[in-house]
Amino acid sequence: MSHPVTQALGCVLSISPTMQAVVAFLKTWWVELVCGVVIVAAVPLVAGYVVLVERKLMADMQARLGPMRVGPHGLLQPIADAVKLLIKEDIIPRDADAFIFWFAPVISMVAALTSMGAIYFGPAFRVAQDINIGILFVIGVSSLGFLGIILGGWASNSHYSIMGALRSTAQLVSYETAGGLAIISALLLSGSLKIRAIVDAQSDQHVWFLFLAPVAFFTYLVASIAETNRAPFDLPEAESELVAGYMTEYSGFRWALYFLGEYANMIVVASVATTLFLGGWLRPFSNVRWLDIPMGVLPALLIAALGVYCIYRAGKQPVKVQLGFMWVVALCCFGVAVIYLVPWLVAPLRFAIPGLNGAFWFLFKVAVYIYVFMWLRFTLPRYRFDQLMHLGWYILIPLAIVNIFSVGIAMFLSLELGWNRWLAVMLTTAFTLAVSLLLVRLHDKHASAASSTSAVPSDSYAG
């Protein structure tokens, strides 16, 4: 009665070349696959906690406490939110274009996650390793997220949604241009599109590109805020005007997808800025050799200090659960600190030091960048649509173009004519700033002229 068994075996054997191919595939690509799974699995969680941090920061700046109910200090709030969103009814409006409505949030999310694939979170972590077009891939693919926004807004069949979608598209197109032009300055300096080469260039030139192209960095900062639809450029979802913009008709899980896409996008733009302008995973003063050991131990010390602070705060917790939780957090911090310290003590593990420290510095810089986003959000009012377009087209884009020119001149002066690099940079930056002042002056004049005849209709979408 072994007949069926042998048949099955034969089946397996007959597909064995396929199996072998799969095995070979896995053998070659397992690091990438694992890192990819980590991205897909971790980003929602990280995004949830970024939201919590944002709410806590906002509460702190607004003289209140923020989420406090779910878990100690609201630490379980993201999980509660996620569960709530998951079990919420999935409503598709009757007159909506069901398929596109269903599909659009997925596009947003997938675009953001895919673009993360090409980012280096530290020298050891990678998915698409050192592809030829590195940074361009990140930017290009993440810009596909707008498709989800515009299609979702259109498919909802609601006026608020479609206006949000139209605003969003016009804004993304305008500011991606500015952001892309700003990036070109950094690419000029590094001479490569590969992410590793860009960071290595900053290491070789002993300077972060932030200092060689400050104007480009600030242009990119503004453009990236606009690209991620964050305040003061959050017009597509301006809750006081358009209720929730393109997300108005979404609820539950689909809404969560949009939300995750947005926060993942924030991480993406922050990573791009970190890579291009803030030295990627290089620590501060990465070329000063005698700082190797102090700066190398610093991450561990910082994490340990966080743990100590948690213990200090634990005594002040009113509830026992919170006290216990603070201790748990403190112990976690100490655990991570030990992991960071072990390679220093155990010689065979020394190879892990650059990877660990690189990841720390990279994530640290990304966090600082995102903190700036949040800070601006709590401080500034929102732009109006025409003002947004003016800022983009009349100031940022010309400024970015002039800046490319200036960076080129600075490179020519220092590399070909042998000038002092800092002198060249200062001269050209001064030139760019003078141009920007001129632009602002022109813009103001234009604005005052426009406001005197403010009733004249103009096509605000056309920019």
Next chain:
Amino acid sequence: MMSPIHYLCLSFALFLIGCIGVVTRRNVIVVLMSIELILNAVNINLVLFSRIFGDVAGQVFALFIIADAAAEAAIGLGIIIAYFRNRETLLADEMDLLKW
């Protein structure tokens, strides 16, 4: 790499579909989109031969075609908007005036 015939067949199929779109559709926007499809079919061939002959010229031409497509889309859509504003139609067979 796969044999070139696969790519040629693919680009041929896309080219045909594009042609069908151009000929049969009335909506001018869809006609424009079909033209974009035809251009893309051409691009596949260019890239393929660039690969086969080991010469980047094919890719350079593909780049030019993409730039051309961008120009064409901008102008085409500009015309469409201008036309729509005047006549409020986007159907090709209703665009029967040379001058208005």
Next chain:
Amino acid sequence: MLDSIFFYFFAGVAVLSAGLMVTRRNALHSAVCLVATLLAIAGIFLQLRAEFLFITQIILYVGGIMVLFIFVIMLVRLDAPIHQIRFRLQRFVAVLVILALAFEGVVILLLARKLPGEGLLIQGSAPADKLPPNSEALAKSLFSDYLLPFEIASVLLLVAMVGAVVMAKSRKRTSES
């Protein structure tokens, strides 16, 4: 193996969504299908190791040109399906064109078997990989051998931009009381 899986996947998506693009009545659905086609073609480019073209296709075509299309479709409010009546004559012409083209294609692709000129086999085994993936080579070629065409293309784009702005700009300004 992996190569052919990718090829068939991308080719299938491209042809399928291209077909959908031509047959959908709703212009916005057509646009979405075209986006899918373009992304699949970008995949084909990647599979052909033309990485720079892959990302150009995504950024320029999907991120630029298709935005324009979708934008215009939304602005002119043709999002509601338009009742489509095709003429008999048009369909006749279409069939004719398709037949002619298909005949030509079959003749060239299946009967010729060889490229004119160098006599490269288009059926049969894969040719050797002569072009490593390299966006720098592309850039060098673009900015040395093809500098003049490049400049001409940029002028073309400029002219197109100006033309589009002029045409899309409203002539008659509604006077506000």
Next chain:
Amino acid sequence: MADSIQNDASQQNNTLLGADELVLNMGPQHPSTHGVLRVKLKLDGERVRGTECVIGYLHRGVEKIAENRTYQQFAPYVDRMDYVAAVSNGLGYCEAVEKLLQVEVPIRARVIRTILTELQRIASHLVWLGTHALDIGALTPLFYCFREREEILKIFEKYCGARLTTHAFRIGGLQYESYDGFEKDVERFCKDFERRIQDYVDLLTGNSIWIGRTRNVGVLSAEDCIALGATGPILRASGVKWDLRKAQPYAAYDRYEFEIPIGTNGDTYDRYMVRMEEMRQSRRICLQAIENIPEGAIFGKVGKVIKPAPGEVYHSIEAPKGILGYYIVSDGTTQPYRVRIRPPSFVNLQALDKMIRGHLVADVVAVIGTLDIVLGEVDR
């Protein structure tokens, strides 16, 4: 309104792309229509071609209720009109009835009334500032404003036990003496408030985005204001120096020094500056008043049963949002024959269409915010 609709009809199909106008229903459930205001916007893209206000979602028939209540019984109802400035409503009503009765209110009562009313003005303006800033996208001032307002509400609570709808005054004077430490509380608040108001100035006044969003938005000339009957800060921001506290002093305003801030352009920014300065002036009045609260009775010669002689009276006060008028007709019974209320919010709201036509959608919320309407008062 009818006129405006006709205009819209003539403008139809005149949009930039020749497309149909988009009709956007803003409200009655909308984050920034401050209650249940519904505005139908006719849009060309982002530009507003016309508006139509639909009000009445909060109509409770306050004026009709008045005809079936005695004079005293009706007093708490007026608190529910402009519920962010209940004290001012009460003051207007009490003074109107007192005028009808021709009763003199003791000076001590008048001074305490003035202090509470001015505190209420600050509280009302704080609510306006917070929500207005929130509408324009600044999240943070709201919480700061409500923190300060909380202090004022605490003073109210200590004085009469209620925070929002206080019913603080009685016809003829006050029911409660000021509590121990009242002056100290008010003084502490006023001292603190100077610093706080500087915070708002730092956050908003010089901010270029704020200026861009408010300057030349919702411009209303002095003539327009007068033609539309707009009053209060809106009228003053257009450059008309008209404040009933100076023009027809009531309560104890003639005893104190204060300025009437006026604007020049009549735009949203001017209204913002006027209201900010009004808060400073209110603080000044409070500080002057607590220095010397006269001793004496707090209740005038009013009996338990109020039965005014047949006749009519109109009395108006400068409420935080504009001129609040009460027209009361008495037929000699204990119940008013007719009470007609002139609510400032309702009249000011009529300027909305004039202010936002031709502007962008984003300006609609800015203008609704700057009008400082309370739907309880609009709909009554």
